[in-house]
Amino acid sequence: DAGVIQSPRHEVTEMGQEVTLRCKPISGHDYLFWYRQTMMRGLELLIYFNNNVPIDDSGMPEDRFSAKMPNASFSTLKIQPSEPRDSAVYFCASSPGGQPGSFFFGPGTRLTVL
């Protein structure tokens, strides 16, 4: 198994631009999570899905952030418009579940907003 796949690995954009991050979870995992990591705030849970349905999006910073999971093998996190304070590493993780199961993280997308 290739593990959790994220793209792009690095993204540099200018303030105001739209950014789309992509994730392919491990096949068979029912849960998919989006985390953001910064030095100041650590690992923050943004949103997670169970069987493609969003369960909790209370961690999404504001309306500029949106996430979708159209099928079991793909999810996107979109920021529109992006701001410099959105600069961080964004991780996608999947889990088979089981109160809870172990999480498998992707390599992350390092986002820099200028």
Add this chain to the structure above:
Amino acid sequence: GQQVMQIPQYQHVQEGEDFTTYCNSSTTLSNIQWYKQRPGGHPVFLIQLVKSGEVKKQKRLTFQFGEAKKNSSLHITATQTTDVGTYFCALGGSQGNLIFGKGTKLSVKP
């Protein structure tokens, strides 16, 4: 919501010295997980503890879950430079999610 305090935030040791990081919660935990993140990498699952007083070992790493299930520790014996990274504890949420501590960043001087 549930929170976990992890200490220390940073630890600098000489190679060969021992290292311990602690997680503390004000509420009883159903389980706790530990992850390691190497510099520039992503968190990698190490272990899950479920039972009161549980102790598990992985080579030089020893994981403990407190008797009251409110705290946990990770101890590394005789650190090596390969142990460098940030160690996180994480609490299982009620709906399959994980709540991460702030982590302990370990540096090892050769």
